[in-house]
Amino acid sequence: VTEPSSRRLSPLLLIPLAGAVWRLLARPWKDAWADAALWIFLWLLYSGWELRPERRRAAVCILMLALMARHCLEQLPWTLDMIRSL
Amino acid sequence: MALGALWMLIANLGVCAVSAALVRRHPSGSRSLDLVQFLLIRMLFISAAVGLAGLLGLLSAVPLGLAGLLALAAVLLTRAVPFGPLRLPALPAVPAAALAFAGLLMAAQVWFFVPVIGDVLSYHLPKIGEWIQHRGFTSEWGTDPRSTFPSGFELIETWWVVFLHHDVLLEMAGAECWFLGVASAWTLARQVGLAASSAALSAAGAALTPGLFLQATSGLNDGAVASLLAATTALILGRVPWGFLLIPVGLGLGIKPTYGFALPGLALLLWLDRREPRGMPAAVRTGAVLGSLALLTGASWYLRNLVQFGDPLHPMGRLGAFINEGHIAQQVGPRWTTLFENLRRLFDNRIYDREPYHPMLDLITGWGPFGLCGAVGLLWAVRERPALRRLGWAALASTLVTLSLVASDAWSLRFILFLAPLFCVGLAWAAEELPLLRPLAAACLLVQAAGVIMPASLPPGSLRELAGLSWRERSLGPYGAAALPPDQVGCMVGPGIRPYSLYGPAFERRVRYLRQETGAELAAELDRLGLNGFLGNPGGRPVKELLALGGWKRDVGSLYLRTPPR
Numbered sequence: 001v002t003e004p005s006s007r008r009l010s011p012l013l014l015i016p017l018a019g020a021v022w023r024l025l026a027r028p029w030k031d032a033w034a035d036a037a038l039w040i041f042l043w044l045l046y047s048g049w050e051l052r053p054e055r056r057r058a059a060v061c062i063l064m065l066a067l068m069a070r071h072c073l074e075q076l077p078w079t080l081d082m083i084r085s086l
Numbered sequence: 087m088a089l090g091a092l093w094m095l096i097a098n099l100g101v102c103a104v105s106a107a108l109v110r111r112h113p114s115g116s117r118s119l120d121l122v123q124f125l126l127i128r129m130l131f132i133s134a135a136v137g138l139a140g141l142l143g144l145l146s147a148v149p150l151g152l153a154g155l156l157a158l159a160a161v162l163l164t165r166a167v168p169f170g171p172l173r174l175p176a177l178p179a180v181p182a183a184a185l186a187f188a189g190l191l192m193a194a195q196v197w198f199f200v201p202v203i204g205d206v207l208s209y210h211l212p213k214i215g216e217w218i219q220h221r222g223f224t225s226e227w228g229t230d231p232r233s234t235f236p237s238g239f240e241l242i243e244t245w246w247v248v249f250l251h252h253d254v255l256l257e258m259a260g261a262e263c264w265f266l267g268v269a270s271a272w273t274l275a276r277q278v279g280l281a282a283s284s285a286a287l288s289a290a291g292a293a294l295t296p297g298l299f300l301q302a303t304s305g306l307n308d309g310a311v312a313s314l315l316a317a318t319t320a321l322i323l324g325r326v327p328w329g330f331l332l333i334p335v336g337l338g339l340g341i342k343p344t345y346g347f348a349l350p351g352l353a354l355l356l357w358l359d360r361r362e363p364r365g366m367p368a369a370v371r372t373g374a375v376l377g378s379l380a381l382l383t384g385a386s387w388y389l390r391n392l393v394q395f396g397d398p399l400h401p402m403g404r405l406g407a408f409i410n411e412g413h414i415a416q417q418v419g420p421r422w423t424t425l426f427e428n429l430r431r432l433f434d435n436r437i438y439d440r441e442p443y444h445p446m447l448d449l450i451t452g453w454g455p456f457g458l459c460g461a462v463g464l465l466w467a468v469r470e471r472p473a474l475r476r477l478g479w480a481a482l483a484s485t486l487v488t489l490s491l492v493a494s495d496a497w498s499l500r501f502i503l504f505l506a507p508l509f510c511v512g513l514a515w516a517a518e519e520l521p522l523l524r525p526l527a528a529a530c531l532l533v534q535a536a537g538v539i540m541p542a543s544l545p546p547g548s549l550r551e552l553a554g555l556s557w558r559e560r561s562l563g564p565y566g567a568a569a570l571p572p573d574q575v576g577c578m579v580g581p582g583i584r585p586y587s588l589y590g591p592a593f594e595r596r597v598r599y600l601r602q603e604t605g606a607e608l609a610a611e612l613d614r615l616g617l618n619g620f621l622g623n624p625g626g627r628p629v630k631e632l633l634a635l636g637g638w639k640r641d642v643g644s645l646y647l648r649t650p651p652r
Contacts, residue, residue: 038462042465060523061520061522064462071455075443081442082537082542086549
C-alpha cells in the first residue's frame, strides 16, 4: 500500500511550472503576472493534487477575474478612443 | 430597385421554405440542432443557385427570383412546412439583452458599413463586380493573384447583391455566417448537457465575440470558416447522418482551404464519439443528395483551378503564395517552426487582445474577455465532463494542426477563431457550476458590446460620414464618385491596387484591367478603350513613361486622369 504523501508526480507536470517561471522571468512583472497565473493554474489543475472543490473553485474565480481585468485594461484606451470618435 | 427587392424577398422565402421543409422531414430531435441544419441547408442552396446561375450566365434578379418562386410554390402546394407563429424560448435577462443588442448592432453595421479592408477590396470583391456586370462568371482575375482562391463566401455575398444590383446588403453574407456561429454555440452547450439559460449565455458570448462579429461586417471569410467549424462540431455531437455532416464540410472547403486544416481534430472527435448512440434517423437519400451537392459546390473551385492552371491550389505553387517580395502570405505544408512561432505569439501577448479590435485581428486573437475566461472554464470542464473532454482533445488537435500550417504573421491567429464558440461553452459551463461567475460573464459581455460598436478598420469619424450619405451612394475611400469617370475606368495590375472601390456601390462603372509594360503601350491601350482615368502604381515604369508623354495627370492617391478628358 502506497502512502498518499509519497505519490509520485509526473515529470510532465513540470512543463506548466517551467512555463510560469519562464513568463515571470521573460519580461517585466506587470506584463507577466496573468501569463504566470494561467500556467500556475494549469499546474494546480492537472498536477494530481486533490485540491478541495471549494479551493479549486476559488482558484478559477480568481484567475478569471484577473484575466478579465487584464483584458479590460488592455482594451480600455481603444474603447475610449472609439467612443470619443462616435 | 423595388422590383429587385421583391425578387430578393421571394427568393429568400423560397430558399427558406425548402430548407425548413427538409429539416422538418428529417428532424434531429433537438430544436437548436434543427436550426443549425436549417441555416446550413439554406447556405448550401444559395451557394449552389448562385454557382449554377454564374456558370449559365443567368446571374441576375429575375432567374434567381423565379427559381425561388418555384421553390416557394412547391413547398406551399405540398404543405411541407407548417407556417405558424414563431415561438421564442424564455431567456434570462442578461443573455437576452446581449443577444438583442448584438442583433440590432449587426443589422445597423450591415446597413451602414462599407468594405474597407485591403484583401477584401483587392481580391475578394472585384470578382463579384465582374460577375454582376457580366451576369455570370468571367475569366478576369483582376490585379491580385489570390483571386483564384476558392470563392464560396463570395457566392453568398453575390446572393445579397444580385437582386438589388447594389452592395448595400453585402455584409448580410457575413451576418448569416455569424448567426450560424451563434446558433452553433447554443447547440454545443445543450449537447454537453448545459441548461437552456447557460446555452443562452454561451450564444450571447459567441454573438459578441469581437473576432466573429467584426469579421462578419467586413467582408472577410475567416469568421464564416469559424462558424462552419463550430456547426460541424455540433453536427458531429448530434450524430447526424453522414450526408448531412458533409454539408458544412463542402461549404467550408469551398470558402477557404483553412477549413480543412481543422478537420483532423474533427475526425478525432468523430472517432472518440463513435460509441454514442445515433442522434437522428438515417436519411440516406436526402443526405446523399445534399452531401454530394455540398462537396460538388466546394470542390468546384479546386477543379476549376486544376483545369485552368494545372494546380488545384493555384497560385500557391510549391512554396506558397507571395504577395509582397520575400513575404510568404500563405505557406504550403506543416512546419514545426511555424507551429512554435504561432504558439509563442499566442501566449506571449495576442491572447490578451492588446491591440484595438480590427476585423483582420491584427496582433490579437479576437476572442475577447469572455473567450479568454472561457478558455479557463473549458480547461476546468474537461476534467469534469467526458463530453467536454472529447471536445477539448479535438479542439487541441485542430489548433495544433492549423497553427503548423499557417504562416506566422500579424494575422495568423484568425485561423483559430473556431475556438471562440467552444470557449463560450466553457464559460457558460463554469458559470453554471459556479453562479458566482455569472456577474463576471455579464461584465465580459458588456466590455465586448462596447468593443464591437466600431471596428478599428474604419477611420475615426467615418461612421458619421457614412450615416450622412444616402445608401445609394454609400462608399468610403480616396476614389469618391466625383473624382472618377462615370462610365468606365482603367486599373493597372500591380501590388497595393484595390479595384473594388472603382466599380461603385451599384456596380455602375466598368473596370478595364490594364497589363501593359511600357508607357507607349499603356497610352495606346487607354486610347483604344477610350478611358479618361485609371488606377496605377505611381512608381511603376509604364505610369512614369505615360506621364512623360503628356496628356495625363495624377489626381487622388494612385488615380490618373486624362487632361483634357475626351
